[in-house]
Amino acid sequence: MKQYLLISFIFIFSSINAQQQYTVYFDFDIDETNSPSTNKLSQWIAENHNVEILKIEGYADSIGNALYNVDLSERRAEYVLEELKENNYIIAKGVEIKAFGEDKAFSKNRAQDRKAIIYYVKPSPPIIPETDFSKAVNTAKKGDKLKLPNMNFYNNSDIMLPESAPILNDLLAILQKNKKLKIDIQGHICCQIKEENEISLRRARAVYNFLIKKGIDAVRLSYKSFGSTKPLHPLPEKNETEKVANRRVEIEILEN
Structure with missing residues (x-):
């Protein structure tokens, strides 16, 4: 029984500890964020696009009718x-909206009571399977080039x-985990000396x-194409195996 209670306490504490919050502010009697909070909210959204929203609470100052302040919040x-x-x-799904009105308007500076609080949790870091490719990226040095295996197009x-x-x-998982990793995506073709339709560039861009x-x-990524100028096997290729090897997309490690 004691062990069960201990595990439950640890779980509850971890859940609470994982929950975070972000606050935005409003001008008097206004239900749209003030200019500083609008700019900061946009920046917060850009930096936290993967978080899970749990609930949003609205508040008001103590000026005016209590019922009106509930509606305003x-x-x-x-x-x-x-x-x-x-x-x-x-x-x-099912984000909870709570309106407190002036019930918690305790600040000496009433502007601090005109707010909304976003409660959220950040996702767990992605678990990267130990594939041959991920191992190769993790041990690669600046300037190394790695082929994307089974990267095929119509x-x-x-x-x-x-x-x-x-x-x-x-x-994607490798880039999400290693925030310092920067790569250049490079497209290549086979079989023809003169490329048509910029196909290798379009594939790298894809x-x-x-x-x-x-x-x-985007600052961590770039792309370019080489057409058939850097084949692994001389043109014309001798067989289908050599064609497949030349027809590839590679990444070059720029920073890790």
Whole structure:
């Protein structure tokens, strides 16, 4: 019984400890954030796009009618929720909205009571499986080039085949864990000396766009293409194996 209570206490304490909060402020009798908080909220959203929202609480100062202040504080909380939604924020289902009105207006500076508090938790760091590719990236040095294995596209297209998903997710998880890692994504083609339709550039850009959409900062990524100027096997290739080897997307380690 004692062991059960201890485990329960540790679980509850960990859950509370993991919960964080962010506060925004409003001008008197206004249900939209004031200018400083609007700017700070936008910055907070950009830096915390993966957090899970638990609840939003609205508050008001003690001036005016108590019922009106409850309504005002609810509108403030709803405003913050809408701002998060409009910025494509990841919103947890069933976010709780609570309006306290002037019930907790204890500050000497009434401006401190005109607020909304966002309660949230940050996601756990991604668990990266120990694939051969992740091991290679972790041991690579600046300037090393690594082929993205099984990174394949439809013929003469920058549309990825479904079999490319595992390596893309592997690369994404590596970048999410190693915040210092910067890479250059490089596209190559096979079989033809003169490239048509910038296919190698489009394929490198497709990988780049995937990572950007998943939240990787653009300052950590770049991309370029080499066409058939840097083949692993001389052109014309002797067989299909050599063609596949030349037709590739690589990453070059810029910083780790």
